[in-house]
Amino acid sequence: MSVARIGIVGGGLMGRELAAAIGRWAALEDHPVQPRLEAVCDTSPEALAWFERIPTVRLLTADRRALLEDSDLDVLYLAVPHHLHEELYLEAIAAGKDFLGEKPFGIDLGAARRIVAALGASDVFARCSSEMPYFPGAQLAYETIRSGALGQVIEVEHSFLHSSDLDRGKPINWKRQARYCGQLGVMADLGMHVLHLPLRLGWRPRRVYAVLQDIVQERPGPDGSPVRCDTWDNATLHADAGFPLALATKRIAPGETNTWRLRALGMDGGVEFSTANPKAVHRFALRDGRQVWERLETGSQSAFATVTRPIFEFGFSDAILQMWAAYLAEREGALGDRLGCVTPAEALAAHEVLAAAQVSGASGASEPVTGT
């Protein structure tokens, strides 16, 4: 087993998730790599202080150059606000550091193009984060589609839905300000989650029509006075992928909490999975002239086997563990037939779809997706 020495830049919500996932690494059966979290960079002293509980961390710093220049680090996790992606990812590429970058992989299409071009001219192994397809039900849905069991595809709906922004009193943060999050707003936050599997399955939209909503336009600032909240809250995309591909990313979807849903229907079969009902996958087939939806129970097992018994449940932190298992296995050449993380080319293709959606939101017309 090889060891991967990890450094994190951006020790916020997601940086802490990685630290926790590494802490549970022993749950993975037979993984070829053992990650060790050694260094964390964050400009916030409070964020850095959280990592004092991780005994393997030898370096806590506010200066990211200390990680970029550290030859004893093998892999970086770059989990910073979107306006910093391009600068930081390009620095990591220039330093020859492999990394898992967070979505959207550049604040906009131009940034994504520059990052992906730099990667193409380097030997750096980089992937983009997207963990929800590692839910066992999502894996089963993906494998069902990949097997060809649907026959000719009729239509697909895919969505990622939050609702914490229903609370108008929720304070402003960087994800709700375009200068940090990007003009794409919610699509920058959640778009990759609904494009990872479609792009992997070869469903690349050619045109897109988007309805974009800025529902809550002010939020309380640090002193309680209103601050402009200038990002899209909800985005509903109708894409032409040779069939209707409906993609929804919403921060204001009443009743939903991190719900990732996929429903795909074909002439021979269909499949539906939602993390709102994480133990069940529904599959459609025609049997003896009857239309049958069957419910399959899923357990804890995902792409990489774990010690957790199959009868138990799977959750968000398990998905993070599986995504990192996929990233490090692929880097090691040991991914096999499993689902890999979003590739740089897919991240760019996702940006092309979202950029067309942004244009469509302004024009009110369907818009071509560049690169197709």
Ligand SMILES: NC(=O)c1ccc[n+]([C@@H]2O[C@H](COP(=O)([O-])OP(=O)(O)OC[C@H]3O[C@@H](n4cnc5c(N)ncnc54)[C@H](O)[C@@H]3O)[C@@H](O)[C@H]2O)c1
């Ligand atoms: N995969 C997912 O499910 C998921 C979920 C949430 C966020 N994200 C993505 O992760 C990234 C980070 O989001 P988050 O929710 O962790 O944000 P966060 O605000 O919780 O954490 C970001 C951290 O970056 C630090 N930071 C800011 N500027 C820095 C700099 N110059 N150098 C070093 N550190 C700096 C901040 O102090 C903060 O601690 C974003 O790209 C976001 O889209 C992914």
